Amino acid sequence: MSADRKKQLAAEAALDLVHDDEIIGVGTGSTVKWFIEGMAARRLRIRGAVSSSEATTKLLVKHGFDVVDLNSTGELPLYVDGADEADPHLRLIKGGGAALTREKIIAAASRRFVCIVDDSKLVPVLGRFPLPVEVIPMARSYVSRELVRLGGRPIYREGVVTDNGNQIVDVHDLEIVDPLALESAINQIPGVVTVGLFARRPADLLIVGTDQGTKTIDRSTL
Numbered sequence: 001m002s003a004d005r006k007k008q009l010a011a012e013a014a015l016d017l018v019h020d021d022e023i024i025g026v027g028t029g030s031t032v033k034w035f036i037e038g039m040a041a042r043r044l045r046i047r048g049a050v051s052s053s054e055a056t057t058k059l060l061v062k063h064g065f066d067v068v069d070l071n072s073t074g075e076l077p078l079y080v081d082g083a084d085e086a087d088p089h090l091r092l093i094k095g096g097g098a099a100l101t102r103e104k105i106i107a108a109a110s111r112r113f114v115c116i117v118d119d120s121k122l123v124p125v126l127g128r129f130p131l132p133v134e135v136i137p138m139a140r141s142y143v144s145r146e147l148v149r150l151g152g153r154p155i156y157r158e159g160v161v162t163d164n165g166n167q168i169v170d171v172h173d174l175e176i177v178d179p180l181a182l183e184s185a186i187n188q189i190p191g192v193v194t195v196g197l198f199a200r201r202p203a204d205l206l207i208v209g210t211d212q213g214t215k216t217i218d219r220s221t222l
């Protein structure tokens with residue numbers, strides 16, 4: 001089965017967790033695209049969506065969903081998003097699509113974070129996927145030197161400007177044995193806007209598309 005079909009399976013399973021009349025958070029990426037298209041196909045009547053990127057906003061609007069400002073919603077009952085990597089504790093690497101800052105904000109502001117992935121995203125230890133870090137443009141070189149001190153090999157993602165007007169540095173060659181500590185350490189570097197490590201706020205439920213269908217991992221049962 002193709003990775004894209006597995007993404008679709010995971011996204012469809014997440015649709016069962018969406019309730020009419022709620023405002024939900026919606027992530028970014030090709031897996032989430034299936035989720036949005038699935039909401040439209042099933043004619044789910046959510047009250048609105050808080051969007052994590054301009055790309056997601058476009059897709060939501062195209063399918064007739066209201067996009068609302070997080071400042072007007074209070075806590076969200078549900079946030080659905082993909083990931084670039086997930087470890088057995090449901091800690092994640094995100095930001096392959098450069099939307100990590102808004103994604104992290106929405107994840108923090110949501111009661112339940114449901115992450116949808118295909119099984120190629122599962123890893124025993126995070127770090128095979130280069131860790132995205134969103135930086136204030138003037139701080140890019142300074143932050144990169146600090147990331148080298150932390151053991152990484154930062155590479156500037158040329159030509160990419162985030163929805164917040166910032167730049168992305170992807171950190172290669174990390175074996176992230178203590179994601180919580182590394183997330184804190186990178187957060188301390190002046191000029192860092194967001195690091196794409198989701199350890200402080202991991203997923204609550206991971207839905208994985210596999211050749212055999214979907215499997216779910218609930219963090220409360222770990």
Ligand code: 5RP
Binds near residue numbers: 029032082084098103
């Ligand atoms: C965007 C993200 C995405 O969730 C991540 O890149 C996964 O994308 P896809 O569903 O296309 O594999 O973090 O910033």
